[in-house]
Amino acid sequence: MSNSVQSLAVRHPGVSYALASTLFAITAISPTPVFLPVVALLACIRLSAFTFINRPDRFVHGAAQAFLVSVAGAATHLAPSLGALSTPSTSLVILSSIMLFTSSLAFGVVFATSYAVRSIHKPWAKLTLLPAVWASAWGFVSYVSPVGQLVTWSPVLGLGPYLWVRQVAGQWGIDWVAAAWAVVLSEIVGSWVVGHDDQEGLLVDTEPLLIDHGQIPTYHSIETTQRNSQPQTKSKSSAGSRDLLILTTGLLLLILPSYGMPPYLPLPVNSPAASTLNVACALPGPPQRGHGNPSLKDYMAETLKLQSFADIILWPESALRFNSPEERESAFEEIQAGLQGKRYVGIGFEDHATSERADGQGKGYNVFALIQNTGPPILEYYKRMLVPIAESFSLSPGNGTPHIVDLTVGKHSIPVTASICLDFASTTTFTGLDTRPAFILAPAKTWHVGVGYAMWEQAKARAAETGSTIIWCDGGKGGISGIASGSYSEVVQVGSGSWSKKIAFEYPFDSHRTFYLQGGQITMFAIVWAICGLGSFGELTVGRFNGRWLLALARRGVNVVRLRYVKRAEERPLLD
Template sequence: MINMILAQSVVKTIFPHLCGIGALAIGPTTTCHLGLQDTYSVGHSCKVRFRCRWTLTTGSYYESRVTVGPRVGWAQRLASKLIADTGITLALTTIMAGSLQAFILTEHPTPFFATAEFGLSCLALGPSPRFIPLVLLLSVLRIHGQRIAFRHTRGRELLFSWICITAGSSLAHWASAANALSSPAQSLTAIALLSAVTYLHAVLALYLDIRTKGRVATDWAQLTLFPALWATVWSVASHVSPVGRLLNWSPVSGSHSYNWIVPYVGPTGIDWIVAAWAVVCSEVAALWLMGFEEYEPLGVHGNGKFLSRRSKGLLVLGSLLLALTLPSFASNNLPVRADIPADATALKVGCALPHPLDGSHPTLDDFIDETKRMTAAKIILWPESAVIFNSVKEREAAFAKVRGKSAGSFVGVAFEEYVVDDPAHPSSSRTRNGLALIHMSQKPGDEVIQYYKRNLVPLTESFSKIPSIDPPEINRLLLTHPNGITAPDWAPAPNFTRPIPITSSVCLDFASPSAFTSLDSRPALILAPARTWDTTVGLAMWEQAKTRADELGSMVLWCDGGVTGVSGVGGGGIHEIMQVGGGSWMRTIGVPYPFNESRTLYARTGDFTVLVFLVALMGGGIAGNYLLVEASHGAVATLTGGRFALRRIPFIRRMIAPAPAEADLLGAEEVGEQQNLLG
């Protein structure tokens, strides 16, 4: 009874003062409750334990426990101790005001988030986005979005964010876009417009996450909701965009350890992983932002669980993301050995890149002469628009000339030809980019491949060229036995030949996620003529080509005829660039024998099935709860042994501390369940 009277006295004397200090130090509060925790005796003294809870307008709250005895000046000591424990004091307000948490959330949130988003967008949103800067940018955007979602300043802060990220993305693309159009001003305007539109895709995913998270049943589903939305938005955008995945906020293959998963879930799965890492980082950052270095959690001697339910889900998600990196370390991912004829077919490929000393564009004769010097290669590829034909007759005459000089090699002639757009107006002709694979044994018109470019570069090609609607096809090159190997040892009767399935595509076609969805089998090699105007653009397209090859479980022969373009062989454990700029090259690659032509899982199912799987992974019902509970049991068993060490780290101590037993609050209604900064 004495303790209850004591508690009531505390509430009446210092409660208003504490609430005033709390509002000053933390910000406007919804409620400020001081309640009795329990009592106990130490010798002849009676100790009273109090609990102070500050509930913010965001729904987040902060608690601290204070113990005092009924001695002279107890009320003042309780006030001082509560103030010291929670960091809520007039004396500490100056220190708190200078802390990074207060700087970010209360003092200068708009300048901080604007600066952070501009800097990270410069690093993350270039032609070849990197994994870690992209995760950090998305984490900052997620925290920023949750902070401003229900504030009256959200319109202003969203506008600042849009401007800063558009400016950062435009700056990151400036080197590659400066010469894309006829003037730098037009190029800058175009890239700024594209960057602004791309930002809206990201904001859409963030908005849907904020608006729908409260309606999701489980903590695991809440954590995986944003990754599913993020993957869905970019999948839809890449199918609609005229440049495919080229401007997506998706990391290039060389910047992360998840390449092994691409044949199973494609780039959509990589987008999910990026967003999942952003969830982990933003949730951990929220714990730090809403806490203090001096925070001491409630005692561990209770009936609370070792991990809160949300922390379990966060731990499971982080563990899953780390576990998905293990196969990249366990597998060597080396190219197929080409020196074992029984297991592999040695295939020598090359890229013809003549470069006249006067700097002029190579002519047909230049390419033919270069091809004659490369006849040791079985497949020789010319770059996009290597030669220009004004008529079908001129094209067929050039093909006949190449056939006579190919000396047994398959020559991929990439050309540009004029086509009459309207027969009624012969002067209204436009061009189209094509590829034909020519061999000396062919008759005119029997070229192995005739493929025409389907995706045109906006503005640069969209008015002067004609896109094709015909998808690529699989063709098989029949290779006879090389010198030193008998025909029966090379392949079975009756033909004694080894088939090499190949297909083709041209430059920007590789940015489309549906570039090869029409194929009914797996190609061993993809012929890829290209022509880019800047090294950064060439690297971006090279990454897109490698990703398409990884999706199919294939290899790509990338031949870029740009002045500073990059060329090489990608896929199948090969990732090196063979040449930058002009200069022909050859390389021997190994094709597994017999070659498995069955398609990869992603090639068979496509993006839609992957998205269905990612939504199912959210586990909206029993399956999600089972995943969370079973996985968390293993996490608890693993971490229990290191509990003491983990409690040495302040913010981890907050995550793993047991929830306090609920106590009756004096003079106040019970507060709802705890939420953190991100919902």
């Protein structure tokens, strides 16, 4: 079985890699990418790149493989994409374009780095270049994309012992670890395939299966080359093996912190070091006629039921629509009149009352407002990332960043902020905060259970990066609602149906930001490239001077000591 797989990879590398990458892509680039399939897919692409990088038909093989991967990715996104727009044909065109773009970008990154390492002489730089470029590429795409992380190949499931990396380095760290393991895997598999026993004469007069960055000759000339340059080849091979071992050891060491962390369990509500907050999500069922959206009356009926045991009651995204300032103020007054005591209600609505703007676009906003029984809204937030076409044609994006307000609940003051649905797909939504909020209110409204699950995973990712607890309230059909934090997450409700939950949080609350929030994307960019550059610098120093500079430094130190001793001896008086 082993020999047959090796023979297939050697005899038909194009078909082998295309088939393997297509199979891996089904789970790797789904709406919720899984860690191990992403690693396997990236390793397969890297092997393919080294196989065809020097061949005249490399563009044909690369394009065909990228097309098949994009088709597999489109198939996994097909069901949730068809309901995104009113016309399925438009959805298919947009989906195909996105999948082709992301696949082309991924293959372009891998093939470009495979070509670039041919001119790099340091094994460490060869191994760590792809992880640095990979993390940087998807970090940039996430920053400029209108749907953020939803179009990337960044893993969100199956992180296992690397889950803690997200709390420190965000998605950049996860992407770097995935690409680094892909490098290790491709090096091991490549050596295994190249080491195939050539009993059938498959390797005679063929191109090399793996081009070792321009240094490995063709198979029929290996024996001659080894006789001519055996010492040099062994030296380079040992250096490469050493660096591969160092990289593998480093990746394994990154697993250890997960074993020293406390278990992923919620904080006990009766803990002496904690306080509690009662939260609720108002999700009324569909109207009796079976179509349309719940009305203000429906949401008020649910709110009146929930306020007896909830401090904060959250409504989903776009629960209401206001076409005039008078309509909005009247609705706020009706809501406030029904609140008892210190209760807070978070309302998601489309505001077309202020749509007449100076630029003449005449579009409304997707807004969240947190109100209490009297006074103006305590917190307002305007959605910044609108769903392309579905929302962007009728609404304008907000340009303000989330800000924190302190809510008084009982005897405690709790820092709270808010964001809306698709904004959680961006890794930079909360990097502008000066302090860490205890809770993030998150109204959402998705159109398919697959999209709802993908956004729920994005909310969990932002919770880990910020170190905050997110109250996720999805009013879409089949939407997922729950509580997400860096240490614990729970799906409370799927679909319509109001719910409430008592949450314990540490008190006094530590408002210091996480490392990722403090540094943001610029710091992560510097770190991933420092791993590549500093390692190569150290390797270059050791390789160039071969330790002689250490010997010279030691000799100079000895000479200094001797000189001081001689001076002291000369300064002593001849007679005591």
